[in-house]
Amino acid sequence: MKVFKSIAVFLSATLTLASSYMLMGGTLDTFLDDLLADGAISESQYSVITGVYLKHADLHFNQHQVVDNIFIPLRDELRSFIDGEVRVQRLSKNTATYLLNLFNFKAAPEDGPEGGPGLLSRSPSYSSNGIVTKGGHINVKDKQSGAGDFINNGIWGYETDGREYALQCSSDGFRIIDVTNTRPFIVQFIRMGGGRIWRDVETHFDPVKKTTYAYVGAQGQGGKLWVVNLSELSGPTAHGPNSKPIPLKHIKLLGYENFSHTLSVSYGLLFLNSGGSGGCQIFDLTKNPWVPRWVSSTGGNQKDCHDSFSRMVDGRLLLFSADGYTSRVRIYDITDVRSRVSPLLRGETERSDGTYAHSVALTDDSKYMYTFDEFDNYDIAIYDISVISKPTLIKTFQWKGEESEGSSIIHNGFVRGNFLFTAYYQAGFRVFDISNPIEPVEVGNYETHRDPEGSGVLKKDVNEGYQGAWNVFIGLSSGKILVSDMDSGTFVLTLPSLEAPSGLKGSLSPCGQSSRYTKTIPTLKWDKPSEAATNYVISRSNATQEGPYFIIAEEISSAEGTYRDDLAELVPNTYYYTVTAKNSEAEFDASKVVKITKITSECKITRRKKRKRKRRRRRQRLPPSSRTGTPELP
Structure with a gap:
């Protein structure tokens, strides 16, 4: 019982110091009470560890620090007691480790993860x-x-x-x-x-x-x-x-x-x-x-x-x-x-x-x-x-x-x-x-x-x-x-x-000289975020601004700062895009979302183009003599 008495006396004598002993998630006695209630430690083990101090004070934390020196004089005897309980199989190794951690027994590096830090x-x-x-x-x-x-x-x-x-x-x-x-x-x-x-x-x-x-x-x-x-x-x-x-x-x-x-x-x-x-x-x-x-x-x-x-x-x-x-x-x-x-x-x-x-x-x-x-x-x-x-x-x-x-x-x-x-x-x-x-x-x-x-x-x-x-x-x-x-x-x-790509803008590309069945093409343009950017990833949502977003293009050159989404499956709809910059080491944050509403899948043919095409077709249907103004006699 010599060890038991020395533990109890020491704990009783250090009430003031121990009141500042910090524990994550609760007080020392709260953790010990939980171990007792769950059957991880016995009542006799609880009594040895706590001693008489619980009769006088509750070990509440009041500062965010682990006070190493509070239990130093006690450590050899406390550890001897815990190790002894493990040897005679009255205490599991997991519970023993848990108790030692509660009292901030620091293991040597070789006792920690293999090889040490x-x-x-x-x-x-x-x-x-x-x-x-x-x-x-x-x-x-x-x-x-x-x-x-x-x-x-x-x-x-x-x-x-x-x-x-x-x-x-x-x-x-x-x-x-x-x-x-x-x-x-x-x-x-x-x-x-x-x-x-x-x-x-x-x-x-x-x-x-x-x-x-x-x-x-x-x-x-x-x-x-x-x-x-x-x-x-x-x-x-x-x-x-x-x-x-x-x-x-x-x-x-x-x-x-x-x-x-x-x-x-x-x-x-x-x-x-x-x-x-x-x-x-x-x-x-x-x-x-x-x-x-x-x-x-x-x-x-x-x-x-x-x-x-x-x-x-x-x-x-x-x-x-x-x-x-x-x-x-x-x-x-x-x-x-x-x-x-x-x-x-x-x-x-x-x-x-x-x-x-x-x-x-x-x-x-x-x-x-x-x-x-x-x-x-x-x-x-x-x-x-x-x-x-x-x-x-x-x-x-x-x-x-x-x-x-x-x-x-x-x-x-x-x-x-x-x-x-x-x-x-x-x-x-x-x-x-x-x-x-x-x-x-x-x-x-x-x-x-x-x-x-x-x-x-x-x-x-x-x-x-x-x-x-x-x-x-x-x-x-x-x-x-x-x-x-x-x-x-x-x-x-x-x-x-x-840094995310900035200045992202969306538009629909013009028809140009394309034929009747050419689609309008959503086009993105953005500013290069930094010299570190080497390429970009384009993501698109066909549903809402919140997503989900799917990658539609990768490894877009940083020198271009533009992308035309001319995939064949595009139909009239509202599309949402983000552009994510990358460098040789890490992926950047994505840009803000840009919205493009695609109204039609075809370019409109202007009236002028239609008139030209109609005149050309009428002239092609006239007989050769009509080109000189002299009708051909039957």
């Missing part, structure tokens, strides 16, 4: 910020009273009729920021309770009502889920600063307290990711976006679902769940989830001891998965997921400055085309070229934490701290990249290779 070299042409350019910046934290307790967190993007907005979450609520021009400004602030550390946002477009809704969820301090109807946000004409165009009737509190450590929206489904045993709660938005309908969940013992990502793969809708303290990613089939069919586990990664499965991103072809470890063990791992049932680890890697500048923790990542965009906490925003998905090369960055002004002088150190770049959004048609930094605010960044 690799360091990346930068692109040979990479200097300064590489391919990244700063386009705008706003920091609402500067305007807060008591700003020391304030952070920016989740971010998303929204656009309407050419006007672009950043949807920025923070400790006190939700801000809509106009980022159309180089000087961003706040259009509206919506105060929301709770969520001092964790608040997240994504959007859903209702094709029936032609309306976009923003879902804003939070965890901690009673944070709840909200829905905001964005239909009042303007397009061509800008709202003024703090003009508050969204009325109260378009802002609704839905509840679901502390359900949303993070959230995601796709395929008409809303996923509230608890980061704890609540797992991922799934809601259907297609019936009524204003009142989401719960359909299923992935919750249960050691199914944390810190973050989730869904993608249609081979005709099946798959949910990729980063399961936090379980140190693994699980892949579920949720194709039939609206019929309340429970998510079917299709595959999972091997457990990686001493890591925190924070989030995932997939390559556009869904063949490779990047996972992000928030315990700073391996940072980013690459998996081959061509066989969903058996994800295969290929390698792990870290940012280029890991050894020379300090160890920075990865937070979130986003794949678009041949680039992986990351929010890398103290290392700021980092871009990796993944044209070869298993050999990433760092090609750009912006120091949102160490040099937010872009002066070229690094003012802070990198020391494994939980400060800096929180999240990133890619998807605005202009190619703007939105980055949320906890302290420095909202950044609008650009990459030359992400």
Whole structure:
């Protein structure tokens, strides 16, 4: 019992320090209670681990950091106890790993993914910020009273009729920021309770009502889920600063307290990711976006679902769940989830001891998965997921400055085309070229934490701290990249290779000297977006502006900037086109949509042409003598 007593005494003596011990998705005692309720640990094991401290205090998180030194004096004895329980088979290896992760026992690299993390070299042409350019910046934290307790967190993007907005979450609520021009400004602030550390946002477009809704969820301090109807946000004409165009009737509190450590929206489904045993709660938005309908969940013992990502793969809708303290990613089939069919586990990664499965991103072809470890063990791992049932680890890697500048923790990542965009906490925003998905090369960055002004002088150190770049959004048609930094605010960044073709115009080609049966031909013209563009892809929708779009031509020369859609099957109709620029490395964002209404399938023959043809035919019918004016006698 010597070990038991020392654990209890130490925990009792460290109540004050332990009250700041941060856990993703809940408090320490909440996680332990769930393990006990699910039978993963016994009452005696629970008593040993918790000791007497639960009689006096609840270990609530109140800052976004993992406090390494709180349990250091206890670690040898606690680990000895856990290892002993595993040896006598009173504790499973999975539960033991889960417990060690809760107390932030970091495994040595050799205990993590095979081979340990690799360091990346930068692109040979990479200097300064590489391919990244700063386009705008706003920091609402500067305007807060008591700003020391304030952070920016989740971010998303929204656009309407050419006007672009950043949807920025923070400790006190939700801000809509106009980022159309180089000087961003706040259009509206919506105060929301709770969520001092964790608040997240994504959007859903209702094709029936032609309306976009923003879902804003939070965890901690009673944070709840909200829905905001964005239909009042303007397009061509800008709202003024703090003009508050969204009325109260378009802002609704839905509840679901502390359900949303993070959230995601796709395929008409809303996923509230608890980061704890609540797992991922799934809601259907297609019936009524204003009142989401719960359909299923992935919750249960050691199914944390810190973050989730869904993608249609081979005709099946798959949910990729980063399961936090379980140190693994699980892949579920949720194709039939609206019929309340429970998510079917299709595959999972091997457990990686001493890591925190924070989030995932997939390559556009869904063949490779990047996972992000928030315990700073391996940072980013690459998996081959061509066989969903058996994800295969290929390698792990870290940012280029890991050894020379300090160890920075990865937070979130986003794949678009041949680039992986990351929010890398103290290392700021980092871009990796993944044209070869298993050999990433760092090609750009912006120091949102160490040099937010872009002066070229690094003012802070990198020391494994939980400060800096929180999240990133890619998807605005202009190619703007939105980055949320906890302290420095909202950044609008650009990459030359992400500029969309501009000046796209559509017309019907003239008949010219064509015959009666020549078709009118829809013709596109556009401006070259940048010197990096080498060719273009043309896509067409025969249905609506929303699509679906199908590629009708590829490898169109960048020197031309024009395309005639003269395919034989074209008939009178309204057609919608987009032009997507490409370079040698990545596919650009597509242009705005252009509409061409094709009224007829034939050129009209003018009257003048008809008269000429009629006269010619009459003269050809006269007898030869009529040409001289002398009639031929019988």
